[in-house]
Amino acid sequence: MSLLAKEEIMAKQKQVAILGLGVFGSTLAETLSDYGVEVLAIDNNEQCVDRIKDNVTRAAIADVTDKDQMLELGVNEFDTVVVSISKHFEESVLATMILKEFGVPNIIVKARTKRKKVILEKVGADVVVNVEKDMANKVAKTLLRRSIVDIVELDEEYSIVEIHTPNSWIGKDLKTLNVRQEYGMNIVGVRCDADEKMNMDFTADYIVKPSDHFLVVAKTEEVEQWDYLTKN
Numbered sequence: 001m002s003l004l005a006k007e008e009i010m011a012k013q014k015q016v017a018i019l020g021l022g023v024f025g026s027t028l029a030e031t032l033s034d035y036g037v038e039v040l041a042i043d044n045n046e047q048c049v050d051r052i053k054d055n056v057t058r059a060a061i062a063d064v065t066d067k068d069q070m071l072e073l074g075v076n077e078f079d080t081v082v083v084s085i086s087k088h089f090e091e092s093v094l095a096t097m098i099l100k101e102f103g104v105p106n107i108i109v110k111a112r113t114k115r116k117k118v119i120l121e122k123v124g125a126d127v128v129v130n131v132e133k134d135m136a137n138k139v140a141k142t143l144l145r146r147s148i149v150d151i152v153e154l155d156e157e158y159s160i161v162e163i164h165t166p167n168s169w170i171g172k173d174l175k176t177l178n179v180r181q182e183y184g185m186n187i188v189g190v191r192c193d194a195d196e197k198m199n200m201d202f203t204a205d206y207i208v209k210p211s212d213h214f215l216v217v218a219k220t221e222e223v224e225q226w227d228y229l230t231k232n
Contacts, residue, residue, distance in 0.1 A: 014038065017078045019064040019095055021048040024110060024131050025084035030055045042073065065094040067101075076102035083109040083125075089116055093123055100124025141224060148227045149213060151220070159220040161185075163227070165212045175204035184222050189215035 014037045018029045021043040029041045029052060039056040043049050044063050053059035062069040064085070075081060081104050085092045092109055099107045100123065109125040111117045117128040149162040169177055179185050189198040190206065191213040198215055216223070 015040070015078055015080070017042065017075050017081045019081065019083045020085035021045070021052055022084060022086045024086070025082070026052050028082060028084065033057065040073065040075070040078070065091050065098070067098050070098055070102070075099070076104070078104060080106040080108065083107070086110070093119065096120055096125050097123050144228050146227050148223070153220060157219055158217060159223065161216050161218060161223050163214050163216060165208055165210055165214070169208045170210050172208055173204065174206050174208070177208070183226055185216040185218040187214050187216050191215070
């Protein structure tokens with residue numbers, strides 16, 4: 001079985017319930033569904049539910065602060081539930097408390113301020129996201145990038161990062177550069193051209209060329225700081 005096939009099977013086994021179908025909730029629901037995730041989308045607004053019902057596994061009109069309605073829909077059986085209620089903070093708090101009471105392992109809640117984030121964490125949210133702030137930070141980091149081509153976070157500390165060759169590396173071998181010691185990066189692959197496949201079979205004698213792209217594992221904050229300070 002191919003890796004892609006395995007990933008598709010794993011995705012189809014995932015189930016996510018999304019409470020609140022504003023722009024964030026509906027976009028999240030549709031994107032997850034596109035990748036084969038089973039999505040239960042819930043909102044108390046009939047128009048919001050009608051708009052998305054053909055693009056998700058199940059869509060229902062319900063009051064997310066009503067414990068009995070949530071039980072009837074089987075929300076308590078989900079491993080991950082996202083609370084994306086935009087306008088009414090009290091509803092977010094009540095829904096989060098109900099999910100915590102259900103014992104849902106992964107509760108993700110949308111909030112707009114630090115104060116609300118603290119409150120939601122106290123009542124049971126595992127992850128609180130500020131969509132506007134998080135997106136602004138992401139856009140800012142993208143604008144500041146010099147050598148980073150792409151970055152995928154592995155956890156809260158480490159990322160897999162694709163970087164293009166800094167000018168200071170060109171013409172030197174990897175042994176001389178001592179990238180792990182000097183920059184805290186572990187090189188796991190090299191691509192000689194942006195359109196070529198990543199090569200995992202290389203040695204410390206490899207001479208860096210101007211068109212090279214490197215795949216590295218590093219601490220996210222450190223590699224972003226290095227990238228910002230890099231002079232190309």
